Every structure is written in C-alpha cells, then in structure tokens.
Amino acid sequence: MSVFIDTGIFVAFFNKRDENHKCAVELLKNAFFGEYGTLYTSDYIFDETVTFIIKKTGRKDLAQTIGNFILGELKGYPKLFNLLYVNSEVFSYAWKLFNKYSDRRLSFTDCTSLALIKVADIPYIMSFDSDFDGIIERIY
Numbered sequence: 001m002s003v004f005i006d007t008g009i010f011v012a013f014f015n016k017r018d019e020n021h022k023c024a025v026e027l028l029k030n031a032f033f034g035e036y037g038t039l040y041t042s043d044y045i046f047d048e049t050v051t052f053i054i055k056k057t058g059r060k061d062l063a064q065t066i067g068n069f070i071l072g073e074l075k076g077y078p079k080l081f082n083l084l085y086v087n088s089e090v091f092s093y094a095w096k097l098f099n100k101y102s103d104r105r106l107s108f109t110d111c112t113s114l115a116l117i118k119v120a121d122i123p124y125i126m127s128f129d130s131d132f133d134g135i136i137e138r139i140y
Contacts, residue, residue, distance in 0.1 A: 003038075
C-alpha cells in the first residue's frame with residue numbers, strides 16, 4: 001500500500017485553527033505508524049505548501065519548518081515522505097489531465113499529483129479536496 005499526501009494535509013497538520021487540524025494530525029499519526037504504507041508527495045506539493053504558508057501567515061520561519069518536515073530535516077521527526085519530481089513527461093501528462101477534467105476545479109498542481117500517482121502506481125491520495133473523488137480513492 002502507498003499514499004500520496006496533498007497540500008491541505010500538511011497545512012492543516014501545522015495549523016491548530018484549521019478546521020481539518022485534528023483529522024490531519026490523526027491521519028499523519030497513523031501514517032507515521034505505517035498504516036498507509038509508503039508515503040509520497042511531490043516537488044509541486046512542497047512548493048504549494050511552503051508558498052501558501054508564506055502568503056497566508058507572512059512567516060518564513062513557519063514555511064521553513066513545514067518544508068523541513070516534508071523533506072525529513074525537522075529535528076525530532078523521521079524522514080517520512082518520498083518526494084516525487086515532475087519531469088517533462090509528467091508535466092505533459094498533467095496538462096492532458098488538466099484539459100480532460102476541465103469540468104472540475106482541479107488546479108494544474110492537482111493534475112501533476114494525479115499524473116505522478118498514475119506513473120508511480122499509487123492507489124490512494126490523502127487529501128481534503130473532494131475534487132479528486134471519482135478519479136482516485138481519497139483518504140480523509
């Protein structure tokens with residue numbers, strides 16, 4: 001089993017005021033103990049998460065903390081996430097998905113996640129974004 005972790009999970013995990021905070025903490029706690037197998041995320045999710053935190057809070061230190069957490073460089077936390085990278089093949093596939101799902105509110109970053117999930121044969125996405133429903137099985 002393996003799962004791809006979406007931006008909202010990371011944001012909610014670090015934001016105690018987020019409506020999904022408790023759920024994100026529980027999901028990642030279970031992930032830490034191996035319930036979901038291998039954990040993946042991507043360079044685009046990393047970028048989206050860190051950028052969102054800086055824009056929303058103005059706190060570069062918090063963005064760095066979350067970035068270090070994702071990269072496995074945060075003191076007190078093990079390396080948990082395997083970072084997948086968007087190459088030209090994945091980028092092209094993501095653009096096709098973006099056009100295919102034009103009736104949904106999927107961002108291009110969402111489509112890069114779907115492309116990576118397909119290429120890496122990952123069966124689940126951990127996300128609070130219901131726009132993935134009907135495309136991939138979502139853990140939330």
